[in-house]
Amino acid sequence: MGDGAGPRSDGKSKSFFAQNPSALIFIAFLAAFTLIVTLLSEAYGVGFLSTSFVKTLGKTLCLCLVALAMDLIWGYAGILSLGHMAFFALGGYMIGMWLMYARTEEIVVQALAQGGLPATPEEVSQGIATQIFGVVGSSDLPAIWAFAHSLPLQLLLALAVPGVLALVFGWLAFRSRVTGVYLSILTQAMTLALALYLFQNDSGLRGNNGLSGLQNLPGLGDASQDLVSVWFLWASALALGLGYLALAWVVSGKFGSVIRAIRDDEARVRFLGYAVETYKLFVFTLTAVIAALAGVLYYPQAGIINPAELAPIASIYLAVWVAIGGRGRLYGAVIGAAFVSLLSSLFTSGRLPDIPLGPVALNWVDWWLVILGLAFVAVTLLAPKGIGGLFDRFQHIRPPDRKGAALGPNDGALQEQEARE
Amino acid sequence: MSALLEVSGVSVTFDGFRAINNLSFSIGPAELRAIIGPNGAGKTTFMDIVTGKTRPDAGRVTFGERSISLLGMNEARIAREGIGRKFQRPTVFEDQTVEDNLILALKANRSPWAVLFWRPKAADMDRVQALAEEVGLGDQLHRKSGELSHGQKQWLEIAMLLAQEPRLLLVDEPAAGMTPAEREQTTALLVSLAKTRAVVVVEHDMEFIRRLNCRVTVLHEGSVLAEGSLDHVTRDPQVIAVYLGRG
Ligand SMILES: Nc1ncnc2c1ncn2[C@@H]1O[C@H](COP(=O)(O)OP(=O)(O)O)[C@@H](O)[C@H]1O
Ligand SMILES: [Mg+2]
Numbered sequence: 001m002g003d004g005a006g007p008r009s010d011g012k013s014k015s016f017f018a019q020n021p022s023a024l025i026f027i028a029f030l031a032a033f034t035l036i037v038t039l040l041s042e043a044y045g046v047g048f049l050s051t052s053f054v055k056t057l058g059k060t061l062c063l064c065l066v067a068l069a070m071d072l073i074w075g076y077a078g079i080l081s082l083g084h085m086a087f088f089a090l091g092g093y094m095i096g097m098w099l100m101y102a103r104t105e106e107i108v109v110q111a112l113a114q115g116g117l118p119a120t121p122e123e124v125s126q127g128i129a130t131q132i133f134g135v136v137g138s139s140d141l142p143a144i145w146a147f148a149h150s151l152p153l154q155l156l157l158a159l160a161v162p163g164v165l166a167l168v169f170g171w172l173a174f175r176s177r178v179t180g181v182y183l184s185i186l187t188q189a190m191t192l193a194l195a196l197y198l199f200q201n202d203s204g205l206r207g208n209n210g211l212s213g214l215q216n217l218p219g220l221g222d223a224s225q226d227l228v229s230v231w232f233l234w235a236s237a238l239a240l241g242l243g244y245l246a247l248a249w250v251v252s253g254k255f256g257s258v259i260r261a262i263r264d265d266e267a268r269v270r271f272l273g274y275a276v277e278t279y280k281l282f283v284f285t286l287t288a289v290i291a292a293l294a295g296v297l298y299y300p301q302a303g304i305i306n307p308a309e310l311a312p313i314a315s316i317y318l319a320v321w322v323a324i325g326g327r328g329r330l331y332g333a334v335i336g337a338a339f340v341s342l343l344s345s346l347f348t349s350g351r352l353p354d355i356p357l358g359p360v361a362l363n364w365v366d367w368w369l370v371i372l373g374l375a376f377v378a379v380t381l382l383a384p385k386g387i388g389g390l391f392d393r394f395q396h397i398r399p400p401d402r403k404g405a406a407l408g409p410n411d412g413a414l415q416e417q418e419a420r421e
Numbered sequence: 422m423s424a425l426l427e428v429s430g431v432s433v434t435f436d437g438f439r440a441i442n443n444l445s446f447s448i449g450p451a452e453l454r455a456i457i458g459p460n461g462a463g464k465t466t467f468m469d470i471v472t473g474k475t476r477p478d479a480g481r482v483t484f485g486e487r488s489i490s491l492l493g494m495n496e497a498r499i500a501r502e503g504i505g506r507k508f509q510r511p512t513v514f515e516d517q518t519v520e521d522n523l524i525l526a527l528k529a530n531r532s533p534w535a536v537l538f539w540r541p542k543a544a545d546m547d548r549v550q551a552l553a554e555e556v557g558l559g560d561q562l563h564r565k566s567g568e569l570s571h572g573q574k575q576w577l578e579i580a581m582l583l584a585q586e587p588r589l590l591l592v593d594e595p596a597a598g599m600t601p602a603e604r605e606q607t608t609a610l611l612v613s614l615a616k617t618r619a620v621v622v623v624e625h626d627m628e629f630i631r632r633l634n635c636r637v638t639v640l641h642e643g644s645v646l647a648e649g650s651l652d653h654v655t656r657d658p659q660v661i662a663v664y665l666g667r668g
Contacts, residue, residue: 255537257521261514268512271472272585273500273531282533 016249022331023248027241034237041233043226054229055301056345060338061236062298063321065243067337068330069287069294070318072247075327076256077283078263080180083169083187084291085314086194087162091292092299092309093198094158096211099300101148102218104131135209142204158296159289166288167281174277174284179266188312195310210306214299229301236297240334243290247330259283260328320376326388335387344368425450425619426589427488431470431480433463433643440466441477442643450588453615455630455651456623458640459663464623465509467640468591472506473499484589501531505587509594511574515567519558519577522566523549526581548584556580571598579610589619596629608632 017024039045041054049057066088073079108127112119119127129141147153173186201207217228250256258279261269266276299305318337325336346352347368355362379386424447433441441463448454456464469475471482473496482491484502491499500506513522527545530536553559556576561569566577575598582590592611596604604626611633614620624630630637630651637654639646647657654660 250537253537254524254539255533257514257517257525258536260516261525264514264516265512267474267496268508268514269525270496271500271506272526272581273497274536275495275497275531275533279533 016252020248020252022329023245026244026331026334030237030241030244034234037233038230041226041230043224043230051226051229054233056342058229058233058236059298059301060341061233061240062294062301063341064334064337065236065240065294065297066291066318067321067325067333068240068243068247069290070322071327071330071333072251072259072290073283073287074319074322075329075333076251076263077259077280079280079284080184080319081187081284081287082184082312082315082319083191084287085318086191086310087166087288087291088295088298089305089309089314090162090165090194091158091295092302092305093205093211094154094161094292095296096214096299096305097145097148097205098151098154099214099216099218100132100211101128101145102151103213103216104128105149106218107131133206136201136207138201144204155296159292162292163285163289166285170281170284174280177277188315191310191312191315195307195312198307198310208306208308210304210309212304214305215301215303217300232297232301236301239293239297243293244330244334247290251330320372323376324379324386326386329388329391331391332386332388339387340372344372347371423486424448425452425484426471427481427483428467428471429481431477431482433466433470433475433477440643441470444480444640444644446638446645448589448619448621450619451615451617453612453620453633453635454622455633455635455637456621456640457625457627457630457637457654458646462640463643464640465593466643468506468593468621468623471499471589471591472496472504497531500585500587503586503588505582505585505590507578507582507590507592507595509597511571511578511598513566513569513574513577513581515565517566518563519553519566519569520549520562522577522581523552523562523584526584528584528586552580552584555583572600572603575599575603575607579607583614587618590614590621592620592622594623594625596624596626604629605632 037049037054037057040048042049042051066084070081070084073081073084105124105128108124108131109119112123112127125141126139130139133139133141141148147157169187169190173183178186197203198205199208205211215225215228217223220228251259258269258274261272262274262276262279270276317340321336321340322333323336324340325334326332347364350365352364354364383389385392426446426448428444428446431441431444432439444463444467446467456467458464466475470477471491473491473494477492483489484491484499484504489502491502491504494502514525517525524541524545527548529539529545550559550562553562556579558569558573558577558580561573566574569577575595579595595607595611599607608629611620611622612635615635622630622633634651636649637651638648639654639657639660641663646663647654647660
C-alpha cells in the first residue's frame with residue numbers, strides 16, 4: 001500500500017488489484033457505506049437517516065473526490081495548488097446554470113399556459129430571463145447563458161471551462177518555472193480574482209446572490225427530495241469509486257513514479273529526459289477536471305452556490321484535509337476529507353452545547369476553526385503522514401532511521417548527517 | 422573522425438563574474454576524456470551548459486552527426502537527444518525502489534500519454550534486472566533506494582545512466598565517497614563504456630585520472646589551459662603554476 005506503488009513482479013504483470021490492495025478495500029468500504037445509507041434512508045429504507053443528513057453524506061463523498069484530486073497534485077506531484085476549490089465551484093456554477101434555467105423554464109411555461117394561448121418562444125425566454133435576473137436588476141439573458149437550455153452542452157462546459165482555465169493558467173505558470181510557495185500564491189490569486197469577478201452583478205451569474213434552487217431537478221415532475229438525495233448519493237459514490245480506481249491506476253504505474261520523482265527532485269527528472277512542465281500541466285489540468293466533476297455532483301445537493309464558495313479559504317481547507325488525512329496516499333486524502341468535513345459540519349451546526357469555562361463559554365462554532373488550525377499544525381509537526389500514517393503502523397512499514405549512523409556497510413558510506421547537507 | 426560534441430567560443434557571466442571564458446572543447450563519438458582543474462575552474466558550469474541548465478552568453482554548442490545546436494533546447498530535450506549526466510552527489514529518488522528508479526531511466530518514449538499507458542514488458546524487466554546486476558544491486562530491486570549506502574546510490578545512479586543509453590555521458594566527480602575498491606570498479610566501467618560512446622569525467626583525484634589513461638583537458642578560470650596526455654599536461658609549466666604547484 002504505502003505510496004500506492006505496489007511491488008511489481010519481475011516480468012509478469014500482476015492484476016491491478018493485486019498491486020493495489022487498498023483500492024479493493026476502498027471500493028468494498030464505499031459499496032457497503034452506500035448500501036447502509038440507502039437502507040437507512042427515508043426513501044428506500046427504514047428512515048433512520050434524515051434526508052438532509054443523506055445529502056450531507058452525499059456532499060461529503062464529493063469532497064472526498066476533490067480531495068483525491070488535491071492529493072494527486074499536491075501529495076504526489078508536490079504542487080500545493082490553492083485553486084482547486086475554484087475549479088470545483090466553477091463546475092458547480094456550470095451545472096447550476098442548467099438546473100436553474102430548465103427549472104425556471106418549466107415554471108414560466110406553466111404560468112404562461114394559464115393565460116390560455118400557447119406561449120411563444122420569445123415570451124418564454126423573456127420570462128426566464130426576468131425570473132432569473134430580476135434580482136440583479138436585469139431582464140436580459142447574458143451571453144454566457146447561451147447553452148444553459150441544454151444539459152449535455154452545459155455538462156460539457158462544466159468540465160471544459162475549468163479544464164481550459166487550468167490549462168491556460170498552468171501553461172503560463174509552469175512555463176516560467178514558478179514553483180513552491182510562489183506557485184501557491186499565484187493559484188490563490190487566481191481563485192481570489194475569480195471570486196471577486198463573480199461577486200459583480202454584471203458577471204452574468206447573479207453576483208453575490210449566486211444560483212439557487214439547484215436541488216430541484218428539472219424534468220422529474222415533483223420527485224421528492226427524499227428520493228433525489230439518495231440518487232445523488234449513489235451518483236457521488238459512483239464518481240468517487242471510479243475516480244479512486246482511475247487515480248490508483250495512474251499513480252501505480254510509471255506516470256506515478258515520474259510525478260513523485262518531480263515532487264522530490266524536478267531538476268533530476270529533467271536530466272532524465274522528461275518534460276517536467278508538461279507533466280505538471282497534465283496533472284494540474286486533469287485534477288482541475290476531477291475537481292469540477294466533484295462540484296457538478298456537489299452543488300445540486302447543496303442547493304445553492306454563490307461566489308463565497310470560491311473564497312481562497314475553501315482551497316486552504318482542502319489542503320488541510322489532505323494533510324490531516326495523509327498526503328501521497330489516496331485513501332489518506334479520502335479519510336481526511338470525510339473525517340474533517342463531517343466534524344466541521346458537526347461543530348459548526350450550532351447543535352453542540354457550549355461548554356461553560358468560568359466567565360467565558362467555549363462556543364464550538366467560534367472555536368472550531370481554532371481547533372482545526374491547531375490540529376493542522378500538530379499533524380504537520382508531529383505526524384507528517386497524517387491519519388494514513390496509522391496504517392503503516394499496522395503493516396510495520398518504517399522509514400529508514402539510522403540514528404545518525406553510516407548509511408551503509410561500506411567504508412566509503414556517508415554518515416546520515418553528511419548526506420542530509 | 423568528426424566530433425560528437427563541439428563546444429566553441431562559449432562564455433558565461435554570473436553577475437559580472439566570468440565563470441566560462443571563450444571555452445572550446447570537442448569530443449569524438451567513442452572517446453574517454455578527463456577534465457581537471459582547481460575548484461571554481463568552471464567544470465560543473467561547463468556541464469551545466471552542455472546539458473541546458475545554464476544558457477551561455479556567447480558561443481556555439483553542437484551535437485551529433487548533423488551538428489544540431491543544443492542552445493535552444495531545454496534540459497529534457499537535450500537529455501532525449503542522448504546526453505546523460507551524473508551529478509557530484511548521488512541523486513536517486515530515495516522514496517522509490519531501485520526498480521522504480523531504473524524503470525524511470527529506461528530508454529522509452531517520455532511523453533505523458535505514452536508514460537501513462539506504459540506497462541512493463543518482460544524485456545524491460547530483464548533489462549532492469551541485468552542493469553541492477555551489472556552494478557551489484559541485483560538482489561536489491563525492491564528496496565527503497567533511500568535505504569542504500571552512499572556507494573550503492575552512486576552505483577544505482579550509474580545504472581540509471583546506462584539505462585538511458587546516452588551517446589554522451591557527463592560524469593561529475595564519480596570517485597567522491599567511494600572506497601578504493603569501488604573506485605577501481607568505477608574506472609574499469611568508465612573505460613569500457615567509452616568504447617561505445619563518449620564519456621567526459623570531471624575528477625580531482627589524480628590517481629583516478631591516471632587509471633583512466635585518457636586525454637586530459639585542464640580548465641582554469643573558465644578556459645582550457647592545456648590538453649593532452651596526463652604526462653603531457655602535468656609537465657606543462659602553466660599547469661604546474663596554477664594547479665599542481667598548489668598541491
Ligand atoms: N549559478 C551561479 N551563480 C553565480 N556564480 C556561479 C554559479 N554557478 C557557478 N558559479 C561560479 O562559477 C565558478 C565556476 O564554478 P563551478 O563550475 O562550480 O566550478 P568547479 O570547477 O569547481 O565545478 C565558481 O567561481 C562559482 O562560484
Ligand atoms: Mg564542481
